Each structure stands twice: as C-alpha cells, then as structure tokens.
Amino acid sequence: MEAAREFLLKRLRQIGLHEVRLLDGGGEPAVYGEWMGAPGKPTLLVYGHYDVQPADPLERWHTPPFEPVEIGDRLYGRGTSDVKASTTIALEAVAAYLAVEAACPVNIKVFLEGEEETGSPSLRAIVARHGTLLQADAVLSADGGRASATLPTINVGARGNAQLEVRLQSAHKDLHSGRYGGGVRNALHEMARLVASLHDQDGNVAVKGFNAGAEPLSASQRADTASFAYDEQAFFSSVGAASHGEAGYTARERITLRPALDVNGLWGGYTGPGGKTIVPCEAFAKMTARVVAGQDPGDVIRAVLGHLRSRCPADCTLDVVALHEGSPASTLDPSHPLVQSAGSVLQRECGRAPIHVRLGASVPVTALFKETLGIDTLMFGFNLPDEDVHAPNEFFRLSSIDAGLRGWVLLLATLAEQPRERFHAGGRAAAKASQV
Numbered sequence: 001m002e003a004a005r006e007f008l009l010k011r012l013r014q015i016g017l018h019e020v021r022l023l024d025g026g027g028e029p030a031v032y033g034e035w036m037g038a039p040g041k042p043t044l045l046v047y048g049h050y051d052v053q054p055a056d057p058l059e060r061w062h063t064p065p066f067e068p069v070e071i072g073d074r075l076y077g078r079g080t081s082d083v084k085a086s087t088t089i090a091l092e093a094v095a096a097y098l099a100v101e102a103a104c105p106v107n108i109k110v111f112l113e114g115e116e117e118t119g120s121p122s123l124r125a126i127v128a129r130h131g132t133l134l135q136a137d138a139v140l141s142a143d144g145g146r147a148s149a150t151l152p153t154i155n156v157g158a159r160g161n162a163q164l165e166v167r168l169q170s171a172h173k174d175l176h177s178g179r180y181g182g183g184v185r186n187a188l189h190e191m192a193r194l195v196a197s198l199h200d201q202d203g204n205v206a207v208k209g210f211n212a213g214a215e216p217l218s219a220s221q222r223a224d225t226a227s228f229a230y231d232e233q234a235f236f237s238s239v240g241a242a243s244h245g246e247a248g249y250t251a252r253e254r255i256t257l258r259p260a261l262d263v264n265g266l267w268g269g270y271t272g273p274g275g276k277t278i279v280p281c282e283a284f285a286k287m288t289a290r291v292v293a294g295q296d297p298g299d300v301i302r303a304v305l306g307h308l309r310s311r312c313p314a315d316c317t318l319d320v321v322a323l324h325e326g327s328p329a330s331t332l333d334p335s336h337p338l339v340q341s342a343g344s345v346l347q348r349e350c351g352r353a354p355i356h357v358r359l360g361a362s363v364p365v366t367a368l369f370k371e372t373l374g375i376d377t378l379m380f381g382f383n384l385p386d387e388d389v390h391a392p393n394e395f396f397r398l399s400s401i402d403a404g405l406r407g408w409v410l411l412l413a414t415l416a417e418q419p420r421e422r423f424h425a426g427g428r429a430a431a432k433a434s435q436v
C-alpha cells in the first residue's frame with residue numbers, strides 16, 4: 001500500500017498535477033492531485049483505487065502476482081484489471097494532454113482511494129474533511145468496466161441496498177423436546193413461517209410497501225435491457241439455477257430494474273454433528289433488499305421489518321439485531337451530459353450507438369459522492385468481465401490500453417464542450433431527495 005501511494009504521488013507530480021498529497025480519513029489515505037487551468041470549463045473528479053484484493057491462493061498463480069508479466073495480449077498480475085490499468089489509463093490521458101498541449105480541456109481533480117476493496121470504511125470521513133477540495137461538476141470513475149469487448153455499453157445506474165438481521169425468541173431457554181415438545185412454540189418453526197411469508201410461491205415479494213416508490217419501467221429502459229444480447233439459458237445453467245421471480249418482467253429486468261428481497265442466512269437450534277432433542281428458544285435471520293430508483297432503502301427495509309412484526313405471534317418477541325439503510329439506487333438520465341458525451345465518444349470509436357445497461361449490484365461510492373458532493377458518476381473503466389478479478393491469474397488485455405487511452409482523451413475533450421450547469425440539472429434535487 002505504501003509503495004503504491006509513493007508511486008502515485010511521484011507520478012502525479014511528474015505529469016504536472018498540483019496540490020499532490022494524501023487525504024487522510026483515519027484509515028488508508030487517498031491520493032490527490034489537481035490541474036485547475038481551464039477556467040469556466042467543467043471540473044471532473046477522476047476516481048480510481050490503488051488497493052487490491054489479497055493474492056492468495058498463491059499456489060494457483062502461474063506467474064508471481066506482484067510482478068507484471070506479459071503473455072500474448074494479456075498483462076498478468078494482482079490488480080491489473082481491478083483496477084490499476086483503468087486508473088493508469090485515466091491518469092495517462094491527462095498526462096498526455098499536459099505533455100503535448102501543456103493544458104487539459106477540462107479541470108481535473110484526481111482522487112485515488114486506498115480502501116475500495118475493504119468497503120471504503122473511511123471514505124465518508126475523507127470526503128467530510130476535504131469536501132471543499134473535492135468540489136467538482138461530476139465524477140469520472142476508472143472503476144466499473146465494460147460489459148462486453150465487442151458491444152459498446154454505458155452504465156446508467158445501479159440498484160441500492162439495505163440490510164436487516166432479526167432474532168425471534170419463543171422461551172427463556174432451549175427446552176427438552178420430551179418434556180415440552182408439542183406443548184410450546186418452537187422458535188425455528190415460527191421464524192421459518194415468517195421467512196416463508198416474505199414471497200409467494202411464484203417469487204413475488206409479498207411485503208406490503210416493498211415496491212413503494214419504485215419508478216415504473218419506461219419503454220426506453222425496457223428497450224435498452226432487451227437490446228443487450230445475452231444467453232439467458234446459459235446465464236442460469238452456468239450456475240446450476242433456473243429463472244424464477246416476479247411475473248411480468250424478463251429475467252434481466254428483474255435483476256437490474258426491480259427491487260429484490262433475499263434471506264442471506266437463517267439459523268438457530270442445534271446444527272452440530274449428531275442429534276440434540278431440544279425445542280430451540282431462538283432463531284435468527286439475515287436479509288438484504290436491493291432497491292431501485294425512486295425508493296428509500298430505509299423505508300423498504302422497515303416495510304420488511306413491519307411485515308415480520310405483524311406476523312410474529314404475540315407470545316414471541318422479534319428483536320432487531322442490525323438494520324443498515326445502505327445506499328439508494330443511482331441513475332444517470334439519458335440526457336445527462338456524462339451519458340451524452342460518453343455516447344458520442346463510443347459511437348465514434350465503435351461505429352455504433354452504445355447500449356445503456358444497469359448494474360443489479362450496488363456501488364456505494366457513487367451513492368456517497370451523490371449524497372455528500374451532490375454530483376453524478378460516469379463509469380468509464382476498460383476492464384472486461386472475464387479478467388479473473390479477485391481470483392488467481394488476474395489479467396488485463398493490452399489491447400484495452402489503446403482503446404482506453406483513445407476513449408479518455410476524446411471523453412475529456414467532449415466534456416469540455418458541455419456547459420457546467422448542465423451537470424447539475426436535477427442533481428442537487430435528487431441528492432436532497434435521497435437524504436429524506
């Protein structure tokens with residue numbers, strides 16, 4: 001981590017950025033540098049991260065994980081795809097402008113996080129301490145790669161999330177099933193009944209208010225989703241599962257554009273080897289909700305809690321062990337200057353209009369920038385889904401470096417033509433709404 005920071009501090013100074021320094025928030029500091037020589041032009045916060053996942057299991061690597069090794073079109077090494085190559089591409093595009101034209105078409109603030117892989121524990125503190133320094137019109141993220149090597153895509157949003165863990169108690173202590181069995185409630189039976197009531201047998205969420213606020217799918221969202229060709233059969237059969245869920249939506253719509261509720265863990269009683277003749281007195285369940293645009297993650301998870309409480313028998317107690325509101329869904333409108341600029345760059349580079357795709361997963365850093373700085377994020381990374389991130393033999397395609405550098409150089413030039421106020425249309429209001 002220290003070597004990576006030193007390398008970045010040196011390189012940012014070398015390419016001509018100013019105010020190069022570490023931003024501390026109590027954990028691994030972020031690396032910062034800026035070039036503010038384009039008065040009146042938009043200011044873009046370039047986001048990347050310099051931390052990586054552990055390299056183990058080391059015996060599965062064919063090359064040393066912390067030595068870059070080129071084999072054919074691939075550069076192997078831990079962090080190559082996630083996300084050092086895409087971060088380097090962004091920095092070197094800025095470096096090229098400063099070296100060749102002695103100026104960049106937009107103002108740049110580079111912000112490289114050191115805790116992305118550990119859930120960004122001090123990112124909020126860093127942004128709170130250095131909020132003034134980080135003021136910008138939008139974020140360009142080197143993280144969040146391409147969905148396909150052949151089909152240009154723009155990521156226009158991600159689902160948000162919220163978590164709940166509950167404990168159900170039916171007696172003061174575990175009871176002998178010979179002395180009490182058949183005469184008292186069993187905490188596991190009651191918890192199983194509660195959990196089973198969350199969905200109907202077709203997979204529709206049966207919690208009143210769970211879908212509240214969810215914006216109906218627009219015709220263009222449905223068309224975008226349908227135009228991203230993928231093999232649904234292979235998608236499910238590759239993990240040994242079958243398509244199942246809310247009626248009236250395609251599988252891809254269900255996993256990116258509709259809310260979802262999943263029990264992640266369910267336990268209690270005796271689960272060790274052999275048997276134990278008890279009536280267990282307590283049971284636990286962990287669950288997460290994925291929320292979509294228009295929804296408040298706190299309201300959604302409290303609707304789930306209300307559902308469980310209203311069905312919990314009066315002679316049992318249901319306690320909240322943990323409730324995390326998580327982050328709301330993020331959405332970039334198709335008319336947003338980030339989407340339009342990236343669209344024209346990809347159209348020019350790929351010879352066809354990019355498809356707008358959404359992530360089913362959540363990107364907390366995007367939500368945090370929206371909430372704290374009031375600005376939107378465009379993901380413009382160049383890694384591809386098959387590059388074994390977080391796994392042994394991680395690699396990045398060398399051919400993506402060319403595509404990435406061309407893309408970033410064009411993107412910065414295109415964004416320079418956008419009036420600054422266009423980046424904030426609706427942005428502040430949306431940021432405010434997400435805090436309510």
Ligand SMILES: [Zn+2]
Binds near residue numbers: 053082117389390
């Ligand atoms: Zn990662």
